[in-house]
Amino acid sequence: MPIDRRAFLAGAALPLAAPALAAWEPAQRLPDPAVEVLDPAFAPVRLSLAAVERVATGLRWAEGPVWFGDWNALLLSDVTNDRILRWDAGTGKLSTFRKPANYANGNTRDGQGRLITCQHATRSVVRTEHDGSLTTLADSFDGRRLNSPNDVVCHADGTIWFTDPAFGPNPYEAMAAPELPGNVYRLDPATGALTVAVSELKGPNGLCFAPDGRRLYVIEARAEPNRLIRAYDLADGSRRLTGGDVHVDCGRGTADGMRADVAGNLWCGWGMGEAEDGVAVFSPQGRMIGRIRLPERCANLCFGGPNRNRLLMAATHSVYSLYVNTRGAGSC
Numbered sequence: 642m643p644i645d646r647r648a649f650l651a652g653a654a655l656p657l658a659a660p661a662l663a664a665w666e667p668a669q670r671l672p673d674p675a676v677e678v679l680d681p682a683f684a685p686v687r688l689s690l691a692a693v694e695r696v697a698t699g700l701r702w703a704e705g706p707v708w709f710g711d712w713n714a715l716l717l718s719d720v721t722n723d724r725i726l727r728w729d730a731g732t733g734k735l736s737t738f739r740k741p742a743n744y745a746n747g748n749t750r751d752g753q754g755r756l757i758t759c760q761h762a763t764r765s766v767v768r769t770e771h772d773g774s775l776t777t778l779a780d781s782f783d784g785r786r787l788n789s790p791n792d793v794v795c796h797a798d799g800t801i802w803f804t805d806p807a808f809g810p811n812p813y814e815a816m817a818a819p820e821l822p823g824n825v826y827r828l829d830p831a832t833g834a835l836t837v838a839v840s841e842l843k844g845p846n847g848l849c850f851a852p853d854g855r856r857l858y859v860i861e862a863r864a865e866p867n868r869l870i871r872a873y874d875l876a877d878g879s880r881r882l883t884g885g886d887v888h889v890d891c892g893r894g895t896a897d898g899m900r901a902d903v904a905g906n907l908w909c910g911w912g913m914g915e916a917e918d919g920v921a922v923f924s925p926q927g928r929m930i931g932r933i934r935l936p937e938r939c940a941n942l943c944f945g946g947p948n949r950n951r952l953l954m955a956a957t958h959s960v961y962s963l964y965v966n967t968r969g970a971g972s973c
Contacts, residue, residue: 667695679931683931686904688964700722715960747898754771766778838881845861847859854971869891900944901970950964
């Protein structure tokens with residue numbers, strides 16, 4: 642797909658949806674009651690003078706946020722509007738980064754700062770090069786097409802890990818009928834080798850590494866009776882995984898995308914329903930220690946800002962922000 646480099650770097654202006662912004666009412670007192678301390682371990686993480694902010698709205702299905710510190714900007718997918726958007730933290734402007742975007746979902750950055758994206762329509766994982774061109778990294782396994790790659794993370798050794806659930810067919814999100822079971826894959830971009838890291842999970846979805854890179858957390862979105870977050874240990878120089886024990890039983894909630902902070906806490910997009918929507922925070926031991934209540938289901942999140950202490954939450958139609966007293970782990 643040809644890309645205009647000037648548009649790639651700057652983006653095209655996109656108007657915000659004023660009525661939706663007007664409907665958002667931030668906290669009138671501090672500490673923000675939307676940020677709940679459920680365990681003493683969360684108290685040092687919450688900033689008493691920081692409140693949840695809605696910084697952008699007007700999306701149809703917000704997903705895959707990734708921070709670009711060199712641009713002071715956030716990229717995120719608006720999946721069913723078939724576009725990737727750019728939110729500039731300095732100006733507050735929301736603009737189009739790429740459209741069409743092949744129904745992009747999860748995004749991350751590799752060690753060279755390039756954008757890595759999961760695409761539903763092409764059933765692939767692609768890399769945006771520094772000149773704006775696209776390189777397909779993976780679109781099939783063992784002679785069959787991938788299903789609908791969902792979320793993606795990078796390991797410090799350069800490998801790329803992504804989930805490929807069997808959620809289709811779903812024309813609304815451009816998901817085709819699955820040809821493979823729901824797997825987690827490990828891709829070595831240096832050799833092009835693609836291997837199954839975890840096989841036949843019931844709806845593998847969000848994933849992230851622990852701060853030391855020795856553990857991978859994976860959300861099993863269609864586990865029964867409750868959704869689960871599983872924990873795997875990396876072995877053989879990150880070439881395979883062991884374990885897979887249940888780290889979190891989500892109960893009535895639904896975990897989606899997640900990231901770890903430098904202390905090993907897991908910050909998880911959460912839903913569904915008014916009593917659940919927002920973000921749930923878990924200790925390294927898997928204990929829920931905090932909640933961030935939002936008026937929309939949060940699908941995914943990341944840490945941004947110069948100090949990586951600004952939590953940016955992609956929640957259905959909007960992007961929310963909260964400064965916290967911790968930093969996101971890793972650089973991808």
